Amino acid sequence: MKKFEVTAQKDTRSGFGAGLLEAAQSNENIVGLCADLTGSLMMDGFQKAFPHRFFQVGIAEANMMGLAAGLATAGKIPFTGTFANFSTGRVYDQIRQSIAYSDKNVKICASHAGLTLGEDGATHQILEDLGLMKMLPGMVVINPCDYNQTKAATLAIANHHGPVYLRFGRPKWPVFTPDNQQFEIGKALMLNEGSDVSIFATGHLVWKAIQAGEMLAEKGISAEIINIHTIKPLDAEAVLNSARKTRCVVTAEEHQINGGLGDSIAQLLVRNMPLPVEMVAVMDSFGESGKPEELLTKYHLDAPDVVAAAERAIARKS
Amino acid sequence: MTDSNRLKTIATQVRRDILRQVYNVQSGHPGGSLGLADYLTALYFHLMKHNPSNFTMEARNEDVFILSNGHVSPVFYSVLARSGYFPVSELSTFRLLNSRLQGHPATHEGLPGVRVATGSLGQGLSVACGMALAKKLNQDDNTVFVVTGDGELQEGQIWEAVMYAAHNKLDNMIVAVDFNGQQIDGSTLDIMGFDEIGSKFASFGWEVMYMDGNNMDEILATIPQARAKQGNGKPVVIVMKTEMGMGVDFMMGTHAWHGKAPNAEQFEKAMAQLPETELGDF
Structure with missing residues (x-):
C-alpha cells in the first residue's frame, strides 16, 4: 500500500x-x-x-x-x-x-x-x-x-x-494531494493499485478509503483505490478497467445511498460488467448534530466501514 | 403612416400570428399573448435598440428584453420573427416536434432572440437583474426591459429580485407588470391578489409608473419617460393595464382563454375581428 x-x-x-x-x-x-x-x-x-x-x-x-x-x-x-x-x-x-x-x-x-x-x-x-x-x-x-x-x-x-x-x-x-496539481475534469485518479477489490471514493471519504486500504493491507488484502473527484461525467473507462481487474467494487461517499456516486457506478457496472458492489453511504436517513468524526462513525462512513464493505464485496465474488 | 398607425397594423398582424400559432397546434396561451401584443410590438418595432440580424447572447451595447411569464410565447415568437430574428414561416412550427419554438421560450434549440428559458414563473426578473448588473459592469448604458405577469407576482422569488434591484440601484431596468387581473384559476384578486401593485413596488424603493398597455399612443409616450429616469438610482416598474384576449371580443373579460386554443368556428370568428394586413400571414 x-x-x-x-x-x-x-x-x-x-x-x-x-x-x-x-x-x-x-x-x-x-x-x-x-x-x-x-x-x-x-x-x-x-x-x-x-x-x-x-x-x-x-x-x-x-x-x-x-x-x-x-x-x-x-x-x-x-x-x-x-x-x-x-x-x-x-x-x-x-x-x-x-x-x-x-x-x-x-x-x-x-x-x-x-x-x-x-x-x-x-x-x-x-x-x-x-x-x-x-x-x-x-x-x-x-x-x-x-x-x-x-x-x-x-x-x-x-x-x-x-x-x-x-x-x-x-x-x-x-x-495529502500535491500542491499546484493539474485538475482534469472527468478524469479519475488512481491512488493505489491493487488486485482484490476496487474502492471508488469521492470527497472527504477519499481519505477514509486510503486509511481503509492500509487496514486491508494489514489483513493481506490488496485494495485498488481510485479518487472519483468528478461524479459527472463519470470516468467510465477508469471504473471499468479497475473492476475488470479486481472483480468487485466498493463505493464511498458522504451522501445518501440513493442518487450518489454509488448509484452512478452501479449503473455503469450493471450495463457493462455486472459485479458485486458494496456501498458506503448514508442509508436513507437524515443526519444529526455532532462532531464530524462522531457522525462519520455513527453513520458508518468511517475507514472500518470501508474495510467491512470491501470484505463483503470480496466474499461475494464468484 | 405615423409610427403609431404603423405599429397598430403590426400589432394586428401579431394578433393574427398568435391565433394562428395556437390554433394550428391546438395548444398554447392566447389570452395573455393577445393582451401583450401592443406593448411587445412597440418595444420590438420602435422603442428598443436591438439587432435582430446579428443576435448575440451577450447583448452588448443594445437593449435587452426578458419575458418572465414565458407562457405567452406566441406573442414573443411573433414579434421576434416579424422583427427579423428568424423566418416568419417558422411560426408554423410552434409547439411541434423538433421545433425551435418550444411551448415556453428556451435557448436550448438556439432560437435567436431568446436569452433564457422562462415559464417556470418568478425567475425572469432575477435573470434580468443579472443582465442589468452586467451592463453596469460593462459601462453599457442600454436598458433591460422585462415583462412579468401579475399573477406571477405571487412567486416569492419576484420579491427577492424586487428588493435586490432597489438596494443595488438597478435603474437601467424597466419592468412592465402585465396587469390583466387574470390567472389560470380565475381573477388574481380572488386567488391571491392585491389591488394596488404600484404601492408594493414603491414601498420597496422602485419608481412606479402606470400605463394602458393596449393604448399604442400611451405606450409610445410613457416608455421614453421611463427611460429618462435611468440614472436616478431607482429601477422602474410600469403597472401596465392590459385586457386578456384583447382584440377578440369573446376572449376578453375572462380568464377562460389563458391556456386554451380556439376550435375551428371560434378561430374563424376571432380572425374575422382582426383584419388582414399587408404584412401577410405566415
Missing part, C-alpha cells in the same frame, strides 16, 4: 477561496455572488481584491441563481457561494430552468456539504445534493477530496464552459 503523507489539516472551502482568488486574478470575467455567507465560503479574499466584481445578494438564494444566469448571459463567469443545502435543494428549479436548461456558464460552489458540517445538524447537512445535481442534463458535478484538490478544481472549472456544481466542506481535513 502506497504511503500518503499528510502535509496539513485544512478545510476544502479554503481551497475554494484560494482558487477563486487566483482564477479571478487572470480572468476579469469572473464574478462572485454570495448569499450572506462570505466568510463561511472563504470568499472574502475575492471580495477584498475585486469589490466591484463581488455581489452580496443577501439571504435570497433563488434570486442569486437568477442573477448568476443573467450575468452569464452577458458573458460573465459567475461563481455562486452558499451552503450546499441552499445551493441545490432550495433552488433546484432555478438551477434547472435558468441555468442548466438555459446552458448558462454558472459555477455553483457549495460548502458545508454532508455530515461533516457537524453540530448544525440535519437541517443543514445535505446528503442529496450530488444526486440532485447529477440528474440535470449538462451539469458537471465535482467533489474534490482535500484543500489542494479543491483549489485546483476551482481553477479548472473557471476554464470549463458550462454549468458546474462544485461541492466542498467545512471541517479541517487531511491534505
Whole structure:
C-alpha cells in the first residue's frame, strides 16, 4: 500500500477561496455572488481584491441563481457561494430552468456539504445534493477530496464552459494531494493499485478509503483505490478497467445511498460488467448534530466501514 | 403612416400570428399573448435598440428584453420573427416536434432572440437583474426591459429580485407588470391578489409608473419617460393595464382563454375581428 503523507489539516472551502482568488486574478470575467455567507465560503479574499466584481445578494438564494444566469448571459463567469443545502435543494428549479436548461456558464460552489458540517445538524447537512445535481442534463458535478484538490478544481472549472456544481466542506481535513496539481475534469485518479477489490471514493471519504486500504493491507488484502473527484461525467473507462481487474467494487461517499456516486457506478457496472458492489453511504436517513468524526462513525462512513464493505464485496465474488 | 398607425397594423398582424400559432397546434396561451401584443410590438418595432440580424447572447451595447411569464410565447415568437430574428414561416412550427419554438421560450434549440428559458414563473426578473448588473459592469448604458405577469407576482422569488434591484440601484431596468387581473384559476384578486401593485413596488424603493398597455399612443409616450429616469438610482416598474384576449371580443373579460386554443368556428370568428394586413400571414 502506497504511503500518503499528510502535509496539513485544512478545510476544502479554503481551497475554494484560494482558487477563486487566483482564477479571478487572470480572468476579469469572473464574478462572485454570495448569499450572506462570505466568510463561511472563504470568499472574502475575492471580495477584498475585486469589490466591484463581488455581489452580496443577501439571504435570497433563488434570486442569486437568477442573477448568476443573467450575468452569464452577458458573458460573465459567475461563481455562486452558499451552503450546499441552499445551493441545490432550495433552488433546484432555478438551477434547472435558468441555468442548466438555459446552458448558462454558472459555477455553483457549495460548502458545508454532508455530515461533516457537524453540530448544525440535519437541517443543514445535505446528503442529496450530488444526486440532485447529477440528474440535470449538462451539469458537471465535482467533489474534490482535500484543500489542494479543491483549489485546483476551482481553477479548472473557471476554464470549463458550462454549468458546474462544485461541492466542498467545512471541517479541517487531511491534505495529502500535491500542491499546484493539474485538475482534469472527468478524469479519475488512481491512488493505489491493487488486485482484490476496487474502492471508488469521492470527497472527504477519499481519505477514509486510503486509511481503509492500509487496514486491508494489514489483513493481506490488496485494495485498488481510485479518487472519483468528478461524479459527472463519470470516468467510465477508469471504473471499468479497475473492476475488470479486481472483480468487485466498493463505493464511498458522504451522501445518501440513493442518487450518489454509488448509484452512478452501479449503473455503469450493471450495463457493462455486472459485479458485486458494496456501498458506503448514508442509508436513507437524515443526519444529526455532532462532531464530524462522531457522525462519520455513527453513520458508518468511517475507514472500518470501508474495510467491512470491501470484505463483503470480496466474499461475494464468484 | 405615423409610427403609431404603423405599429397598430403590426400589432394586428401579431394578433393574427398568435391565433394562428395556437390554433394550428391546438395548444398554447392566447389570452395573455393577445393582451401583450401592443406593448411587445412597440418595444420590438420602435422603442428598443436591438439587432435582430446579428443576435448575440451577450447583448452588448443594445437593449435587452426578458419575458418572465414565458407562457405567452406566441406573442414573443411573433414579434421576434416579424422583427427579423428568424423566418416568419417558422411560426408554423410552434409547439411541434423538433421545433425551435418550444411551448415556453428556451435557448436550448438556439432560437435567436431568446436569452433564457422562462415559464417556470418568478425567475425572469432575477435573470434580468443579472443582465442589468452586467451592463453596469460593462459601462453599457442600454436598458433591460422585462415583462412579468401579475399573477406571477405571487412567486416569492419576484420579491427577492424586487428588493435586490432597489438596494443595488438597478435603474437601467424597466419592468412592465402585465396587469390583466387574470390567472389560470380565475381573477388574481380572488386567488391571491392585491389591488394596488404600484404601492408594493414603491414601498420597496422602485419608481412606479402606470400605463394602458393596449393604448399604442400611451405606450409610445410613457416608455421614453421611463427611460429618462435611468440614472436616478431607482429601477422602474410600469403597472401596465392590459385586457386578456384583447382584440377578440369573446376572449376578453375572462380568464377562460389563458391556456386554451380556439376550435375551428371560434378561430374563424376571432380572425374575422382582426383584419388582414399587408404584412401577410405566415
